Amino acid sequence: MSNLTSELTTAAPTADPGLAAMVSDTRFVIQRVLTPMVMLVGVIGNLVSIIVLTRRRMRSSTNSYLTALAVSDTLYLAISFTLSLKHSVPGISHPDFRIYWHYWPFGLWLIDAASNTSTWLTVTFTVERYVAVCHPIRGQVYCTESRARKMICIVYLFCFLVTLSTPFEWEIAERLNHKTNSTEMTAEFSELGMLDEYRHAFYVFTATMFIFLPLVLLAIFNSFLILAVKESRKQRAVLCSGESQSQRQENKITIMLISVVIIYMLCQLPHACMLVYLAVTGEVDSWTDEFQVRRILGNIFNFLMAINAACNFVLYCALSDKYRKTFLVTFCRCWYQPPAGLPSGIPTAYSNVSDFSRTGSPRSSCSKRSSVRSQRSLNGARGASVRGRTGSPPDHYLGVPGSRGGDSQGLLEASGGPAPAGGRGGPRRARPPRLPPLPAWLRFGRDGKARRHNIVITTPDGSQEEGVTAV
Template sequence: MPCGNISNMSDSIDQNKTLEVRVYEQIYHIFYHFGLPMICVFGFLGNVLNLAVLNQKRLQTSLMKMEQAASIYLIALASSDLLFCISAFMTTFVPLEMVFEKKGFLLYYTQNCAAVINIFIMTSTWVTVVFAVERYVAICHPLKSRYMLSMKGTRLTIGLIYLFSVLFNIPVFWRYTIQTVECPGNVTYFRLDQQIIFSDTFDQAYRGVWAIFGNLLPLVILVYANVCLVRGIRKSTVLRRQYGGYKDGKHVKESNNKITLTLIIIVILFLTLVAPSELIKQVVLLDSTLQFSHAYMSVEVITNFMQSVNFSINFILYCIINRSFRRTMKHMVLKFVKNYLPFFRFNYEPGEVSIPRGGGSFRSYRSVNLKFPNDSCEGSRV
């Protein structure tokens, strides 16, 4: 790399830029400097709320044993998505030319961020896959699920997924190396160069194995499980309409179907938003020169943004589909306002709210009047 005004190299050759380069720089600027930070901040806040709500004891006790296992998968997925949003957000501070004026956190993080992000992508992928398989067994083979599925097994599976994702992506930590560039005037710059991992054979083999276990195999399993789940829900709905059923059993069935519907939409979003990003990376296996093409890099920026959207919007999905989630979030907000905003005065009216499995009820704050001190106006009922 020539010395001199390295950080402003692009300005010195502005007249020589092709249309392809200009388009890439505009896309990079829009998506990485505006789109990605906003979606990552939204994803961070949404996933924090997901974890807070899903961990609430009130939500846990309102679910059957199988639904408690499902909530554990959702917690694991929200945790991985949260860490992905944090990791992806920090990449927005990386310079386009990958040239740094000093060694520091940003340089070392940029060197390792591909591995870190890959870990959370693989974790979220396989948590979704195992969750889909478990729901498939629960919906399509309910008798077998009583013996095959357990809370202990669910926690062990999630732990193994996290461990597997970390170990599988260790080689990626060696993908980038720091090069020191000495310039006249005692000026030093640091540049990140991509290198072959260990050897050319190992690098190509590793990329191929990653493509199989990180993309192709999960896609096949998710598509199959999703088709079976959709058919299972339709069949369940038809049978319930034909034969009816006990009220308690109906509530349980509806609860099962809501969780299954949530998973189906998660899988559809994954296939739509995550799969293109992962598949486009595997095109480089067929032609390694593509990674230097600005057209390819433009597509990569867009698909990376789509991937970030997927890890950031589950909060909206839960709010739309799951009434128990909305109710618990409302309870948390009211409790927070009561404890930390003393300028409100609350008058609670406890009411009875039935839980999905029937056979009892729990006390809830059905309505609340908000009053400001020294103000005769009464807030609207929530």
């Protein structure tokens, strides 16, 4: 990776003045104009994504991967901007900038490691999404936040360790420029960097592990995801005359991740093709026209990789409703007022519905015990009405819209249907209309007094909310 970058960007004399001028113009436009703009927009967008994706209501295994991807992309953009100063700042080769030149080999290592980390994070969340969509039962076990954090740590450690030899491929020296009769700082290959066996082995390993293998895996699993989304829409169009809200949210998340992968592949494929071409043709002399063409293409392909690291924020805003709402609540609170969790005009009914947690977090144990107590209280209270007759209301209850708030209110069985209004031997009243399914926002109470429960609720898009307060 670093050898390719050096070969494509290091200046050399050419026999064709037109190509030399094109190289200079391309470098000026990309490294002095476009790269700083993309870096600024990308860093700000990735920092915003990190803040939004780490909000409590956005927590999920998929968002953990996207947060880690935003971190690696931010590192890539920042380091690539510092490396571009070598060709964009006049007089930077002066010995006064000695600190920058000693940093430069380590900058190559960081940029390679960050790029490789972004690559394998894209692969891991694509595989995770494939398991969650195509094998949902296994996804309940494997697609958890704790496993996502472990995989993120493994990917970061692996990518940074396998590229650790990059700084040792270079050595910084001071050389006399005979044209200007002044001393200049320069980066040259060290003995390790000039060792043919090492260069060949490292080149084959990085090209296979960080470019070709990820592209093949992404193409395979992305195809499965696209087919799964199409099949899901066809089945629900036939059976249910449309998609449910939860399935619609799942498909939106999948489509967003598919878009991230497609953009990545489009930006990485030119670089992969260049690597194949270099492997077949080998190195050329620096004074040839082909070398100048390689430098021009290298600048363009490196800029495409910078665009890929900066554009994910735009995709999240365009394709994720929850991301947009969380962004507005976090950064535009003065202009955006989120809808209330439970409008006062909507009546409530009582239900003994157990909460659930997709990730199997230990924090859900309290909510499960609370649901058990709620069910016992409801079973004991079924002989009396909730309001207007003898007996007491259920000890714990969930407020849901759909019943009438004036007189007595219906109890829901564990299956979701209404329970009898009277006792076992009492008169049976007319069945109230079936209540709608429980929404994701649930409010808990006890005897009309506000109370806070440690309950984790998983919303249809996979995020979690906890600590719901009673009304």
